[in-house]
Amino acid sequence: MTKIMSLRGRDFTSTIDEMKLLMEPRSVALVGMTRRTGKGAFNTLENLLAIGFQGKIYPVNPEATNILGLKAYPDCASLPAGIDLAIIATPRQVVPTVIRDCIRRGTKAAVITSAGFAEADDTGKKLQSEVLSIAKRGGMRIVGPNSLGIVNNFSNFTSAFVPSPTDKIPIALVCQSGGFLNGFAGFTSGKSIDLGNTSDVDFPDVLQYLGHDPDIKLIALQIESVTDGARFADIASKVSKRMPILALKIARSEEGARAAASHTGSITGKAEVYQAAFKQAGIIPVRDVDEMGDLARAFINVPPLKGNRIGIITHTGAGGIMALDALSQNGFEPARLSPRTVDNLKHLFPVWSPPTNPVDMLAAAITHGYGKVYRESLTALLEDDNVDAILCICGIPTLKAIQQVADGKAKPVITWITGEWDETLLPKVKETGHKAIYPTPERAIRALAALREYNCLATNEAG
Amino acid sequence: MTKIMSLRGRDFTSTIDEMKLLMEPRSVALVGMTRRTGKGAFNTLENLLAIGFQGKIYPVNPEATNILGLKAYPDCASLPAGIDLAIIATPRQVVPTVIRDCIRRGTKAAVITSAGFAEADDTGKKLQSEVLSIAKRGGMRIVGPNSLGIVNNFSNFTSAFVPSPTDKIPIALVCQSGGFLNGFAGFTSGKSIDLGNTSDVDFPDVLQYLGHDPDIKLIALQIESVTDGARFADIASKVSKRMPILALKIARSEEGARAAASHTGSITGKAEVYQAAFKQAGIIPVRDVDEMGDLARAFINVPPLKGNRIGIITHTGAGGIMALDALSQNGFEPARLSPRTVDNLKHLFPVWSPPTNPVDMLAAAITHGYGKVYRESLTALLEDDNVDAILCICGIPTLKAIQQVADGKAKPVITWITGEWDETLLPKVKETGHKAIYPTPERAIRALAALREYNCLATNEAG
Numbered sequence: 055m056t057k058i059m060s061l062r063g064r065d066f067t068s069t070i071d072e073m074k075l076l077m078e079p080r081s082v083a084l085v086g087m088t089r090r091t092g093k094g095a096f097n098t099l100e101n102l103l104a105i106g107f108q109g110k111i112y113p114v115n116p117e118a119t120n121i122l123g124l125k126a127y128p129d130c131a132s133l134p135a136g137i138d139l140a141i142i143a144t145p146r147q148v149v150p151t152v153i154r155d156c157i158r159r160g161t162k163a164a165v166i167t168s169a170g171f172a173e174a175d176d177t178g179k180k181l182q183s184e185v186l187s188i189a190k191r192g193g194m195r196i197v198g199p200n201s202l203g204i205v206n207n208f209s210n211f212t213s214a215f216v217p218s219p220t221d222k223i224p225i226a227l228v229c230q231s232g233g234f235l236n237g238f239a240g241f242t243s244g245k246s247i248d249l250g251n252t253s254d255v256d257f258p259d260v261l262q263y264l265g266h267d268p269d270i271k272l273i274a275l276q277i278e279s280v281t282d283g284a285r286f287a288d289i290a291s292k293v294s295k296r297m298p299i300l301a302l303k304i305a306r307s308e309e310g311a312r313a314a315a316s317h318t319g320s321i322t323g324k325a326e327v328y329q330a331a332f333k334q335a336g337i338i339p340v341r342d343v344d345e346m347g348d349l350a351r352a353f354i355n356v357p358p359l360k361g362n363r364i365g366i367i368t369h370t371g372a373g374g375i376m377a378l379d380a381l382s383q384n385g386f387e388p389a390r391l392s393p394r395t396v397d398n399l400k401h402l403f404p405v406w407s408p409p410t411n412p413v414d415m416l417a418a419a420i421t422h423g424y425g426k427v428y429r430e431s432l433t434a435l436l437e438d439d440n441v442d443a444i445l446c447i448c449g450i451p452t453l454k455a456i457q458q459v460a461d462g463k464a465k466p467v468i469t470w471i472t473g474e475w476d477e478t479l480l481p482k483v484k485e486t487g488h489k490a491i492y493p494t495p496e497r498a499i500r501a502l503a504a505l506r507e508y509n510c511l512a513t514n515e516a517g
Numbered sequence: 518m519t520k521i522m523s524l525r526g527r528d529f530t531s532t533i534d535e536m537k538l539l540m541e542p543r544s545v546a547l548v549g550m551t552r553r554t555g556k557g558a559f560n561t562l563e564n565l566l567a568i569g570f571q572g573k574i575y576p577v578n579p580e581a582t583n584i585l586g587l588k589a590y591p592d593c594a595s596l597p598a599g600i601d602l603a604i605i606a607t608p609r610q611v612v613p614t615v616i617r618d619c620i621r622r623g624t625k626a627a628v629i630t631s632a633g634f635a636e637a638d639d640t641g642k643k644l645q646s647e648v649l650s651i652a653k654r655g656g657m658r659i660v661g662p663n664s665l666g667i668v669n670n671f672s673n674f675t676s677a678f679v680p681s682p683t684d685k686i687p688i689a690l691v692c693q694s695g696g697f698l699n700g701f702a703g704f705t706s707g708k709s710i711d712l713g714n715t716s717d718v719d720f721p722d723v724l725q726y727l728g729h730d731p732d733i734k735l736i737a738l739q740i741e742s743v744t745d746g747a748r749f750a751d752i753a754s755k756v757s758k759r760m761p762i763l764a765l766k767i768a769r770s771e772e773g774a775r776a777a778a779s780h781t782g783s784i785t786g787k788a789e790v791y792q793a794a795f796k797q798a799g800i801i802p803v804r805d806v807d808e809m810g811d812l813a814r815a816f817i818n819v820p821p822l823k824g825n826r827i828g829i830i831t832h833t834g835a836g837g838i839m840a841l842d843a844l845s846q847n848g849f850e851p852a853r854l855s856p857r858t859v860d861n862l863k864h865l866f867p868v869w870s871p872p873t874n875p876v877d878m879l880a881a882a883i884t885h886g887y888g889k890v891y892r893e894s895l896t897a898l899l900e901d902d903n904v905d906a907i908l909c910i911c912g913i914p915t916l917k918a919i920q921q922v923a924d925g926k927a928k929p930v931i932t933w934i935t936g937e938w939d940e941t942l943l944p945k946v947k948e949t950g951h952k953a954i955y956p957t958p959e960r961a962i963r964a965l966a967a968l969r970e971y972n973c974l975a976t977n978e979a980g
Contacts, residue, residue, distance in 0.1 A: 175869045231834055240957070304835060305842065307844075342839075370694055371780035372767060375768045375777050376805075379772075381772065382770030382772050382773065407632075472696060474682075476943060481944075493806075494807050
């Protein structure tokens with residue numbers, strides 16, 4: 055294979071190969087596997103069998119000969135040679151020995167889920183250094199320690215001891231907390247990695263791998279700290295040209311930074327430094343998990359935004375006003391409907407209230423029905439060259455019609471579904487199949503602004 | 518009755534009596550009632566029967582003798598004398614005659630749902646003036662026109678032609694758009710009024726009534742424009758001492774303000790003027806419908822906040838860090854746990870990771886189970902005098918335990934439920950009965966800040 059680039063003593067291709075051992079292993083050793091099963095057992099093997107992993111599994115437990123129907127090995131020295139990945143959940147003091155034994159058996163990658171290392175005390179800090187130097191000498195890559203590791207729904211693989219959603223969503227998540235891996239980011243990802251204490255495998259390694267991943271359309275980062283800022287910016291700026299990268303920087307406050315030190319042993323820098331690095335690297339920063347989910351939903355579900363003129367269709371006058379406020383706040387223009395659009399739609403509207411933008415369709419709906427008016431209005435705006443994207447404001451009954459009209463079209467159509475987003479509303483939304491949905495106009499329009507931001511970056515690059 | 522205060526030629530008591538005719542009528546005439554029924558019929562009568570209205574109903578329709586089993590009257594002149602309220606849905610040009618006839622039959626209150634008035638064209642503007650002057654001469658109060666009117670779940674009453682939630686929630690909503698009335702504010706209200714074009718009944722009238730309403734604990738306002746700013750501030754500052762008032766000012770942008778003129782005929786002022794008026798009147802401003810719902814949920818479901826020191830219990834280290842960031846952003850302090858609390862909890866935690874704030878309970882939960890650790894931690898923090906409120910960070914399985922421990926306690930306990938708030942998560946949340954729930958730490962802590970803000974206002978007043 056050709057070497058693509060050289061960074062920190064490793065070439066691009068070999069990093070990708072190393073990452074494949076971690077992300078898409080064909081054989082795994084589960085070291086320090088619990089024999090408890092069922093609810094609250096935190097049993098990785100059970101989790102791995104449940105999601106249908108197709109590779110070979112080697113449980114290691116000195117007190118068992120068989121776990122969940124699989125032969126168990128007493129120690130790592132007894133394992134077959136050449137296993138792709140070791141997932142290590144032993145007490146912390148045993149980890150150096152385990153790593154050494156695995157390296158001897160030819161294993162080149164490990165996820166250490168055990169905690170009590172650099173995030174804990176001096177003993178833990180020393181242990182982490184020891185583990186790292188053994189691994190480096192042996193040519194082994196380490197994820198963690200203090201990490202849930204990897205969930206890769208495209209390979210039916212997980213190293214985590216807690217279950218997570220199994221959808222093959224084209225979003226990859228790189229984080230420094232198992233809490234994120236396990237879906238708390240407000241959206242589901244199809245492939246994710248928790249770097250934990252980030253002693254070895256770091257954001258740039260994962261970005262190199264994801265930049266060439268055909269399964270992935272968007273990368274989301276949750277960052278406490280990045281160690282090698284220059285390498286991170288260099289690789290991220292290449293990857294961000296291929297797909298959008300969103301980043302949520304946490305530990306922004308003094309208190310948060312102190313807590314990060316005892317969470318992953320991170321030393322966090324100033325928030326402004328990160329913001330500048332994100333900008334330089336073409337990364338879109340987000341404020342919170344709501345915004346992370348909102349932007350991801352837009353990037354994954356709607357086509358690129360090609361201009362600044364937004365059409366609005368609404369069943370409520372106030373909703374239209376709130377949407378206009380949100381456009382103004384995000385530097386968008388309300389589209390001026392073309393004479394043809396006005397002409398096509400005016401037969402639906404009262405004489406004293408002809409169609410304009412926002413298209414306030416309540417009066418028309420009372421006469422002609424919501425479905426018909428929404429369908430015709432959305433079709434007309436999609437065909438109008440003066441309109442670059444459309445915000446629909448509606449309730450559940452109209453959502454199916456919106457999805458049918460918008461599906462496959464080249465313009466972004468996003469929807470603010472009015473009403474309380476509660477346990478009765480969301481199942482009905484799901485049924486319609488419409489996915490570019492938002493609970494407020496501000497959040498919907500912010501998502502459109504992110505599409506524009508990414509598109510501008512791409513365009514500037516091309517020009 | 519004693520006259521309490523005199524404002525704009527009306528005394529306080531009589532305004533409340535007038536508002537009662539509108540909000541809690543015992544008899545209603547439905548003028549211009551459609552004969553269509555079922556889905557998409559926009560039939561107020563059907564809606565009114567469905568929610569179980571106990572008063573008398575008089576449909577008026579020149580082409581029917583009977584609608585949905587009720588005797589129909591050909592015109593308002595034929596109606597019995599002294600009906601409390603007329604709900605008017607006729608074409609706009611007929612409205613002046615209808616109002617005149619209703620006044621002659623002794624009706625003193627009307628909701629005009631018909632549109633096409635000041636929000637539409639010059640004809641509409643003239644019609645609205647005409648209606649208003651007839652009403653003023655006849656001593657009739659008008660809600661609207663261009664309004665859905667009133668939904669009062671405590672009286673099983675609605676004037677709206679679209680259904681809305683029927684829960685008797687102690688939140689009142691005063692808005693200028695039917696879209697809000699119909700629940701799109703992100704929360705459900707038990708009593709609400711859409712002022713529409715606000716030709717007569719205005720925010721101060723409704724605030725006078727709600728300030729004395731035993732069913733209501735919180736008032737939410739959606740404002741396009743307020744006509745008499747001084748009267749509004751005067752009355753709101755009195756009512757805000759009795760219960761919190763939240764306000765969402767819309768039409769903040771130039772485009773939004775232009776659209777407001779054609780939505781309700783409003784002339785909106787500068788956003789800063791409103792913010793200053795809100796502050797003076799003790800009103801808590803909100804940015805969007807998410808925040809409106811978030812703050813309402815805190816005020817209704819948790820006890821008052823008495824200090825600034827927040828305890829955090831979390832199943833994810835990153836979650837704790839994000840919560841600390843949010844505390845810092847809102848001027849809160851992380852609580853220092855008392856030695857007694859640390860002592861009570863340390864048996865659950867690994868030696869290398871003793872309990873501190875945030876209480877990061879993952880390691881403890883792996884050994885002792887989530888339920889036990891969460892229950893003991895929350896109990897200890899509730900009993901700790903160094904802790905003024907607690908943010909719980911958890912997933913669904915722990916939520917029931919939190920609710921059981923927090924229920925009836927004198928300290929605020931609010932919860933960030935991690936994970937995607939989707940159609941599978943929310944029904945499970947509902948089952949637990951825990952209501953002070955938030956999808957991000959930022960939104961949870963912002964809600965606590967609003968509690969503090971209101972409490973300070975109340976304390977300053979007392980002092």
